[in-house]
Amino acid sequence: MAMISKRNLHCPVARSASVVGDRWTLLILRDLFQSGVCRFQELLRSLEGIAPNTLSARLKTLEAKGVVERRFYEQHPPRAEYLLTEKGRKLGPVIRALYEWGEKHGPKTSA
Amino acid sequence: MAMISKRNLHCPVARSASVVGDRWTLLILRDLFQSGVCRFQELLRSLEGIAPNTLSARLKTLEAKGVVERRFYEQHPPRAEYLLTEKGRKLGPVIRALYEWGEKHGPKTSA
Numbered sequence: 001m002a003m004i005s006k007r008n009l010h011c012p013v014a015r016s017a018s019v020v021g022d023r024w025t026l027l028i029l030r031d032l033f034q035s036g037v038c039r040f041q042e043l044l045r046s047l048e049g050i051a052p053n054t055l056s057a058r059l060k061t062l063e064a065k066g067v068v069e070r071r072f073y074e075q076h077p078p079r080a081e082y083l084l085t086e087k088g089r090k091l092g093p094v095i096r097a098l099y100e101w102g103e104k105h106g107p108k109t110s111a
Numbered sequence: 112m113a114m115i116s117k118r119n120l121h122c123p124v125a126r127s128a129s130v131v132g133d134r135w136t137l138l139i140l141r142d143l144f145q146s147g148v149c150r151f152q153e154l155l156r157s158l159e160g161i162a163p164n165t166l167s168a169r170l171k172t173l174e175a176k177g178v179v180e181r182r183f184y185e186q187h188p189p190r191a192e193y194l195l196t197e198k199g200r201k202l203g204p205v206i207r208a209l210y211e212w213g214e215k216h217g218p219k220t221s222a
Contacts, residue, residue, distance in 0.1 A: 013141040015217025016209035023132030030124040065218060087216050094212060097204040098127035105198045106126025
């Protein structure tokens, strides 16, 4: 995802934003918090409008950052499912805060 | 910013993500929480690497969403400064949660 400049390396908000500062990423996390475990196709269906390669890229980044774990539930053919790691579950307060703000102040119309 | 699909209109997380689901936006909010009022040039300096037109676009979106207010501190030539609205200040828990996660779990290296 985004590069972090030297100065922003020292800012905790910037460090978080470099991991979750992306709309699709936040929705992937929401789904994983909600469902515990999600298959690729389930995420694809839930995140209406996301391109499969975008979803795939976001999941790879989250895996590389240690936030999401990929697990195979079938070997032939290989089929993966995704879940939060311990570090990923610690993002709960972020998703909760977004939920609460969105409920009261989020836009009600598409724009 | 991003379009919200019909289904996601009902999800508070998606509604929030449509406003703040962007790395630069989160850093703008961080600066406004930290400083109270920021001038364009101050934001530009703080958000190392952001293009002026990107910053301008993010601020316009935040203003349109009712999160940020633009105020003129000079008329000739017109010079603006930015501050959070009441609705924007309610995003405090989001920024705080990002701060806390970043402090403990955020990446320490640029990537």
